[in-house]
Amino acid sequence: MRVLVTGGAGFIGSHFVRTLLTRGYPGLTVSDVTVLDKLTYAGNRANLAGLDVRFVTGDVADVARVEQVLAGHDAVVHFAAESHVDRSIRESAVVTRTNVLGTQVLLDAAYRHQVTRFLHVSTDEVYGSIAVGSWDERSPVDPRSPYSASKAGSDLLALAYHRTHDLPVLVTRCSNNYGPYQHPEKLIPRFVTNLLDGLPVPLYGDGGNVREWLHVDDHCAGVAAVLAGGRPGEVYHVGGGTELTNRELTGLLLAACDAGWDRVEAVPDRKGHDRRYALDSTKIGTELGWRPRVDFTAGLAETVRWYRDNRTWWEPLR
């Protein structure tokens, strides 16, 4: 299988490519990997250092570039996106262009080139917010931020290409990822790098927002399982199963960095901040045998250690 990975220089995409090329994934025989990435502030070639990968710098919304790069590939794994909610509130245009238009451009090219798999990486945020229980794959989407609305738009477009054109589209919707190589704009790396530098950490609102945490290695294994064995036209949840309020997570990060609550600065809540996300991931377990394997306590400790040991990676990004 010749695979085109978009956004492969980012946090999750680079983890997927690294694992694909070093350990491999069950059920996936891959001969060539091409990464298409615009190298925005969030993309970093160093994330792919030492890997035997063809790297193409380019924009997923650039029709000519995508047409040229996609030819000759059997599968597309589409990670590329503007992925930061706060940024989407400040700069909706760039987020909508990349996430919605970029996905449509890729889908068109994938249809023209008759790829055999198109996996679109989506998010639990498309559902909005849920007070109790969890969403399953049939729950209605109800996005609240420009980011989640753009992801819902691209996710539904991908499914529409399956229904309209019979393009073999697969959609994964995952919960909040953590792990090494995540940009320090995101909660866990931001808190850890601030704490390592003796700076305060900003906690939104009352700290009661709940997120379900998923190690990036488990997420990528879920993506690989769906790519290998998922049914076209279907959505699969990939949830980590560890629910924490931001306040609880802050306590764990403070402890991991030997810091106290005096380092926490309450800041006004994010506009339209979703209160709670929770996925029911039964389907991917039943159909494809996936489950999260990384214990949260161990995964978080290993992540904090990685940021402690890799200052040269994150210092230039702050």
Ligand SMILES: NC(=O)c1ccc[n+]([C@@H]2O[C@H](COP(=O)([O-])OP(=O)(O)OC[C@H]3O[C@@H](n4cnc5c(N)ncnc54)[C@H](O)[C@@H]3O)[C@@H](O)[C@H]2O)c1
């Ligand atoms: N990080 C999470 O917790 C999380 C949770 C759910 C879903 N997701 C989804 O997973 C995917 C990957 O997320 P991430 O955290 O690795 O994001 P990231 O911001 O770390 O990486 C995004 C990558 O996409 C590239 N990119 C951005 N715009 C582009 C464009 N126009 N053309 C080509 N490349 C472009 C960037 O250069 C970067 O390498 C995204 O689709 C995101 O919506 C992430």
